Every structure is written in structure tokens, then in C-alpha cells.
Amino acid sequence: MKIGIIGLPKSGKTTIFNALTGSEHPTEKYMPTHSEAYLGIVPVLDARITKLTEIYKPKKTIYANIEYHDYPGIFSTEVDNPENTLFSDIKSMEGFALVIRNFPDSELEELYGNQNPETQLSRFEDEMIINDLIVSERRIEKIELGYKRGIRTATVQNEERVLRAICAHLQDNRPIRDMTLLPEEEKAVRGFQFFSQKPMLILINVSEDNYNSQNDLKDRLAQRGYICEVIAARFEDELSKLDDEEAAMFMEDMGISESIKNRLSHLCYLLMGYLSFFTVGEDEVRAWTITKGDNAVTAAGKIHSDLARGFIRAECFKYDDLILHGSEKVLKEKGLFKLEGKEYLVKDGDIISIRFNV
Template sequence: MSFSCGFVGLPNVGKSTLFNALCKGGAEAANFPFCTIEPNTGIVPVPDERLQVLSDLEHSGRIVPSTLKFIDIAGLVKGASQGQGLGNQFLGHIRSVDAIAHVVRLFDDPDVVHVDAEPDPVNDLEVIMTELMLADLDVLEKRRDRAHKLARSNDADAKLELELVKEMAAQLGEGKIPTYDKDNPKVAALVKSFELLTLMPAFVCANTDEETFKNFDANPKAKHLAEYAAQHGLEVVPVCAKLEDELGQLEPEDAAMFMEEIGIRETGLNRVIKTGYRLLDYITFFTAGPMESRAWTVTRGTPAPQAAGKIHTDLCRGFIRMETVSYEDLVAAGGWTKAQAAGKLRIEGKDYLIQDGDVIHVRFSV
């Protein structure tokens, strides 16, 4: 299972350049609006140091990491919600991803023309959020008309929907991300059916120059952006496309040395992946043996049979039990066999919820 992250932003903020740097996707990157029309897709491995450790312990023949799918969506412009630019086609592409990375420009380059005379990351984000809110308002207005007709016949569900639509539309009208009672299953199901863009998991990806990336918290524009993003419940993740491109061309050891030389601890790609996983509440479990060590991604709270089904549908259908050892216990013991001998192996049934770092073996019968 790989999760998909869509890059959304105004034209010429560096979306396609960033896309290419992160996943070497070969998307066309040029100095004019709507260079990207159809979404470009790239797959990147999710870094996880635990995989190499497991592979060494179990003498695995290969390592198979989880993957992340980046989708470079065409540039958004003012009026997209009303059909400007690529309009509805653009909005439809956003709805197809798991999480949104709102790309804003935090670098100065006279050779790259911005849609506004002076690049302003806060203005970039404001335009994006306004267009998404307007698109959501349009969705809610259509739902309100339908719910209003049904509510006349004393349909309880229609009355609830009408009330909910009015509340959320009012919040959007005030420039706020809609809130609702997430603990109410009926309300949560209704809101999910609305498919509102502003309620999708999202964060801000600030495309910076190298100096700003290294000293992001000290940059005045970055501080202003972080303050504005926080008003919409959005986290800001700095990424330098130029630096990511350079790192991507180096061997892992050389890349680590280069990062140490310039004083950075973590790549922008790693930050983006970690942020996406956290927003979507994803965790990683492992299978490890002589053939391969592999990482698997599931949503937190996934029962053991469904987690096993990620490996193969037969494992879910014929699930009997799961043999499990935590990554920490397995490493401390020195491998699966030694962990079993030390009594660290647990037998879990169908009600067990898979935990991050679980190393598993599934018993099944079909």
C-alpha cells in the first residue's frame, strides 16, 4: 500500500521542479503557467532505517520498502472554482489523492516569473485556500438544495444533513475550515460523503532556496507563513528543490556526508513523508526472513487479519493467528529465532490491533 500526495499550488512556484527533485519523475518544468496539464506521477521508497537492520539480522536476500506516490497536479489560479484555468478538471485531480501538499514559493529568482509581481508565500496559500473553500461552498449549496426538499417530508436524515450543510457553509463563508462532531458516526459519515477539499489531510510545502532551508525558522517570510498556515490548522514543511536534486544524484554515504557538511539533519523528502504519514495516521509493520525484509503500511488501529490481508488476501481470508515480536525486542535478542527462545514472541488473535514496528508471521488456512 502506498499513499498518494498531490502537489497543489499556483503556476511557477516550482511544483514540477520539486516533483522532479523528489522522485526524478521527468515532469516538464518550464517558465510558463500550465506547463503541467495532466498530472505527473512518481513513486519513491519510504526511508526506514529499521529495514536494513532487519535484513542484516535475518540475512535477507532483498529489502522492499513501502512507497509513496507523488502526483504533480496542474497549477491553480484565481477563479479555478469557477472554471478558470483548468477549473473542474484540476479540482477533480485533487480529490483523487490521499493528502495535499500546498506548494508555495519561498525563493527569489528573477528568471522564474511568478503570477504576481512579487512572490509572497502567504498570498500563494491564501489564493489556494480561497479557491478550495469556494469549491466546497459550491458542493454544499448543491447538497443544501437537495436536503431542503427531502427535509420537507420530515426525513430525519435530511434534516440533519440540512443543518450540517448550513453550519459548514457559514464557517466557509467566514474563511474558516469547517468543524463538526467527529465523535458522532452519522455526522462523520455525512461529512465524508460531502468530499470537501478543505477537510482533506493537508500541509504546506514551502519551496525554498538552500540558505532559507538551512535557517528556516529565522526567515521572516517563513515565520509569517507559519503563522498564517496555523490559522487553518496546517503545518509548514520546508523543502529545497535544488538541494533535493543534488542529494538525489549522490550515493547514500556521499549524501550523508554532504548533509553533514552543510549542516542539515534531514532531507525535505523525509520531512514530507513523515508529515504525510502522521496526517493520515499511518504506521509500518514488517515481515522479515531469508528471502526478503519488507515494510507494510496500514492505518493505525487496523486489526491483525486486515493487516495480514495487505500481504495477501488469503492471509486475511484464512487467518488463524499472528506470531508477533516488536522491532525493539527482535533487535535486542539478535533475530527472530533468538527472540522466540527468549520468550519475546507473542501469539495474537483476530482482535489484535497491529502496532508500529511489529515484525510478524501469519498462520492461516484456506
């Protein structure tokens, strides 16, 4: 899963990235923003995989992971050229974590303005919307030029229709992610990788002192449909450099239940509507990521395209049942070991083995 950490300049993106990845990129206040994104791969430490490793004692354990890309501060002045390379890189992300500065710092406020969190969010949403609008309007103009030259296929007409609906929605100042697009409509415009179509979670970066006083803001954002998390970034960065025992002590003081790594992993799965299924055996215990609503063939295809092509059945049992009853043998006796067909919708925590023939 690829998540882009984005936000206005000096909102604390790199501080959060360092806390997530254990890296030590500079976060100097007066330094010009970095020109390239930092990339970090963070394993999703699913406790179920750890438990399955104890049970199966495989040669290899493979956790899922999240690729975080920490971008330089963007949308700082005006709309950039939509074809700018940084933008196209950002557009290749599956989802965004938008960092909002809500810690007091008079120097940063003087340099970058003292905008309240909701103003920062609107500013970001507006910039995304304008950008998407420019891209869709340009494409419509090109399509119209094509019509004049006699290029009028059903595919292009369909694309134009969807783009016009998108433009109307954007002109209403609403992000595309709020639109309900049919699968074929979504497919017609997928190539544009619109900013405002991507799922976006909000990270409110606060000082340690204000960590526990953000409930009103959280509620207001939740009412608007955002998933958000309060983060005392500098504190979390310091925590991530401590050993587990020491970190646990400080976390308890602050009322932080889990490491920032784990909290964000949960939120990213929730944001993207992803779930995990597992494969187990002597060789390997492994977590796989799919989208809620994916069927057994799609899940098989994640493992290998041959498994999807030659799919016969999925042998399937549930992680929770395995833990409850102790062994695959008991599950079989109790009828909790199922053979599922192509249309079976894979659930979070399913343990699957694909029968196939190619």
C-alpha cells in the same frame, strides 16, 4: 499513499517533484503550466526493512511507497468548476503537499504577484473552502428537491444534517479538517472528497541563501497546526542528480540531515497518521502501511482479505526487541513473542504473522 503536490503557478512544484523522483520534467519559467499531473512512485527507504533483509535474507524485499502526483498550478484565477476533471483527480489524493513560493525572482513576482507565504496559504485555503462550500450547498439543494418529491430517508436526512454543519463551519472560513466528525458522520460525506478535509503539509520553497532563516515563519505556521518543511527546491534537485558521497558533502554544508525523499516520507506518515508494520520470512520481507489506531484484523486485511475474514490470532513481536536480542528464538524465551487477538491495536514497528482459517 497518494500525495498531491499542489500550489500556485510557478511555486516550484515540478522542481520538487523532480528532486523526489529523479525525473527531469521541464521547469521553464515562461512555459505555460503543464495540463496533466506528473506521477512518480517513491519507495519509503525504511532502514528497518533494510536491516530485516540482512537478517532474513529473503528472496524479495518490498518497501512501502508514496505516489506523488505533481499537479499544474491551480486556483490561479477564480474558482473553477468544481466538477472539472483536474479537480476530481486532485480530490482522489489522500493528502496534499502545498508548495509555497518564498524565493526571490523579480520576473515571477511581476508575472504572478509578490505575495508573502502566509497570503499564498490563505489564498489556497480560501479557494478550497469556497470549493467545498459550493459542493455542499449544491448537494443540500438537491436533497431539498428530493424532499419535495417525497424522498426522505433517514440516510438522506443524516447526510443533510452533516452537510449543514459543514457549511456553517466553512462559512466561518475554517477548513473541514479542523472539524471533529464522528465516524458515521465522516462516512456520510466521504464520497464528496472535500478539499479542505484532507491533511495538508506545507513546503516552503526558498533559495539556498535563505534556507536557514525560516524559523519564524515555520513557528507561526506550526502554531496554526501545520506541519511544514523548508526546501531549497532547486538545490535539492541538483543534489538528487549527484552521487551519494558528493551529495552528502553539499548537504552537510547546508545543514540538511537527510535526502528530500526521506524527509518527505517521514512527514507524509506523520501528516496522514500512518504507521508501518512488517511481515518477514524466507520468501519476503515487506512493509505495510496502516492508520494509527487500526486493529489486527484491519492490518491482516491489508495483506489479504482472506486473512481478515479467517483471522484467528496475530503472532507479534517488535522490531526493536528483535534488534536488541538478536533472534526470534531469544524473543520466545523472554516472552516477547505475543499472540494477539482481533482488537489488538497494531503499533509502528510490529512484526506480524497472521494465523487464519478460511
